[in-house]
Amino acid sequence: MQVKPGSAVSWHLLCAWALAACGRDRPAAAGAAVDLTVAAASSLRELLEQTAAAYQAAHPGTTLGFSFDASSALARQIESGAAFDAFLSADAENVERVRGSLQAGSIQPFLSNTLVMVARSGLADAVTSPGQLKGVKGKIALAAPAVPAGRYARAYLTKAQLLAELEPRFVNADNVRAALALVESGAADYAFVYATDARVARDARQVWQAPPEDDPGIVYVAAAVRGRHAEAAGKYVAWLNSPAFQQAAAALGFLPPRS
Numbered sequence: 001m002q003v004k005p006g007s008a009v010s011w012h013l014l015c016a017w018a019l020a021a022c023g024r025d026r027p028a029a030a031g032a033a034v035d036l037t038v039a040a041a042s043s044l045r046e047l048l049e050q051t052a053a054a055y056q057a058a059h060p061g062t063t064l065g066f067s068f069d070a071s072s073a074l075a076r077q078i079e080s081g082a083a084f085d086a087f088l089s090a091d092a093e094n095v096e097r098v099r100g101s102l103q104a105g106s107i108q109p110f111l112s113n114t115l116v117m118v119a120r121s122g123l124a125d126a127v128t129s130p131g132q133l134k135g136v137k138g139k140i141a142l143a144a145p146a147v148p149a150g151r152y153a154r155a156y157l158t159k160a161q162l163l164a165e166l167e168p169r170f171v172n173a174d175n176v177r178a179a180l181a182l183v184e185s186g187a188a189d190y191a192f193v194y195a196t197d198a199r200v201a202r203d204a205r206q207v208w209q210a211p212p213e214d215d216p217g218i219v220y221v222a223a224a225v226r227g228r229h230a231e232a233a234g235k236y237v238a239w240l241n242s243p244a245f246q247q248a249a250a251a252l253g254f255l256p257p258r259s
Contacts, residue, residue, distance in 0.1 A: 138189030149176035
């Protein structure tokens with residue numbers, strides 16, 4: 001059907017198109033059911049899935065859904081307009097990268113973690129420190145340089161003056177869980193991951209933990225994404241620093257945010 005400019009039909013079509021285009025930024029009606037999509041660092045999978053039911057019970061009408069990946073990959077998706085309502089990053093850098101898409105007042109640190117090294121379960125005479133890796137052969141898995149876990153690991157190895165010698169043996173993974181999977185599958189002998197990842201490993205064991213004085217500054221930062229669910233997303237982000245969430249996180253080996 002041909003629509004003439006200025007006709008009543010064309011006016012109604014233009015209104016419909018405008019409403020559809022603006023729907024993402026229009027606030028949801030008060031009391032309406034809300035489906036929140038949370039973009040979260042892969043290391044948070046068990047914690048967020050285990051605490052979702054408690055949050056939903058305390059906030060009737062709100063349903064949580066999660067998309068887990070490297071924080072750097074999620075930031076790229078947000079830059080491309082992905083329909084996320086909250087961003088839970090394993091670092092501050094990726095939050096800053098997409099700050100223009102976030103509700104600035106909602107940005108807050110909510111957890112920290114510890115860098116550890118794991119070894120393949122069947123590996124005989126596994127070394128017990130990064131320095132000892134110089135004396136053995138075998139691949140070393142870690143997340144890619146753009147990924148927070150990979151950047152933290154490289155920062156530690158640089159400080160310990162080990163990076164240049166060990167780097168030729170690195171196997172880069174898309175995220176920290178993929179690095180752990182490389183060890184569990186036998187594709188690598190060792191991996192640098194978070195302490196919480198080591199706790200859920202099935203075919204790998206922790207052999208070393210970074211001492212507090214060598215902590216590479218691991219911090220998780222959350223924020224609500226600007227859009228029609230920003231208010232509901234802001235409530236969820238704020239809840240991440242509640243006693244209930246922090247207790248659940250501690251039970252899985254996470255640490256409170258560093259001051």
